[in-house]
Amino acid sequence: MSTQAKLRVILQDHEIRKLDLPHGIPNTVDELESIVREKFGLEGNFTLHYKDADFGEEYFSLTSTNDIKDKDTIKVVHIVEPPTVTLTFTDGDSSFESASVASLPNSETSIHPASSSCSSGSQDTLILSSPEYVTHRTQRWPTTFPVPNFAYDTELVLASGNEDFKRDGIQLNFVTVLSDILEKLAESIFLYVAYPTSAQLNDVAEALIQKHPCLKEPGSHNGCYAWQQRLKYKMASYRSKLRGLGCPELDVNSLRKKRAHEKAPAKNIKKPKRAEVNYLPPHPQGETEGTLEHVRLELLDEVKKRNNCQVISEKMAKTFSIRRQEVVNQAPPISDLRDRWPALFDATQINEEFRRVTTVVLETTFMAKLDQYTLKIMALVSSRGGAAKMKIQHIKNMLLEEQTVERRREAAIRCLIVYMREQEEDLFKEQLDGDEVMKIVVSRGASEPANATVVIEGAEVLDGLTVPRACALLMGLIYALNLSYPKELKCTFEVFQKIFLELDALRASPKVMSLKGKLLH
Known part of the structure; x- marks a missing residue:
């Protein structure tokens, strides 16, 4: 096996890479796994699968490198380890003391004072929900549907x-x-x-x-x-x-759950419209509306404590189902939600709620795609003339003032709005005036970076953000609170959803599909 070889490696459904093997295919599967791990920087446990021609190109576990040859396809299948949970019994009560953690970006301070317990600069980790709380879906629609075994x-x-x-x-x-x-x-x-x-x-x-x-x-x-x-x-x-x-x-x-003027089978159907995976999940096993309401009341006390992110995250995960029922069924105003669920308006919890609803990591995915398409977006708008040309020149001048990553991202978002023939002023404001339904208020100091504040229904819900992060967290709030996109910015938010977050990407409008084709070209 000393002849040079190449393999097609499927790392994820949307990421396929080429692996060059100058010394040929290794003699053992362990050696090949080590090469794949080192080449692509993989972490955790995984196995390799290969396509077997005898069974219609179905994937099988790779047990011998004799089963593959030059230019064959192998697939990396990660082995998900269950989180470790320790139970400690005290006075008849049980509490979770440890669980797996996942790193998230540092959270800026929420405008709501009660949310500061999870937004402290020292709190840059988030505790994942315990297994017994997970009664909802954990994955999106697959690229290739796995046909089940029948009777x-x-x-x-x-x-x-x-x-x-x-x-x-x-x-x-x-x-x-x-x-x-x-x-x-x-x-x-x-x-x-x-x-x-x-x-x-x-x-x-x-x-x-x-x-x-x-x-x-x-x-x-x-x-x-x-x-x-x-x-x-x-x-x-x-x-x-x-x-x-x-x-x-x-x-x-069901008709019995609808109001009198909506008692028609096809009227006001509540169902996922933006690729939500967990739209209305059931309660955790053994929990009722009453017990979850008791946990919600406990949360009101927990958010007042400092450095209490772990407990808050566990209780937010546990109460996910009752919170979704309230948000979807009752659609209360933002002021009521802030009073009942103050932790939900913390940047860290917005990320987690978005992950629970869609299974997608919000900020990481949004920023990665925004960075990937920044240059192409700005190149596309450069050819525009008329009023759009003047707006683009203003954005370029703003970029010249400060050459930073955050400013480039902001410029790309503003260029995107112009390219979609929508108005920057419909999303960004320099000062708050009146009961704004959904806005990002941007203030700039003489020598300080821009400070963005997210405003919904006239209430300042997040402060101390960069402009790109404010856009990402606004998307998170829209999903967490089951809000509608602003009509005047529907194309821009559709790009955020279907191109930057890759949610329901195959059902985009012609305008967004055209942009996607140009960005990928």
């Missing part, structure tokens, strides 16, 4: 059908196993979304016929259109069944 007898029928199809091209008569196939697929779909889109149902149907080609339909334009329609009606039936069992994500849309 044993169904698998036997499909295996026989696949052999017949491979040998003679005979389609399987699947009437006897149709019910089991649809039921298992509906259960698997619900693990990701309750209301799948047509594109998502098409992903499932395509994955199904790829794994079981005997189910392919010869009269369909893509071989699976009828399966897509079957799944559509099956999901409606499955939702009805779960609604009857009290699933909160579905029960909220």
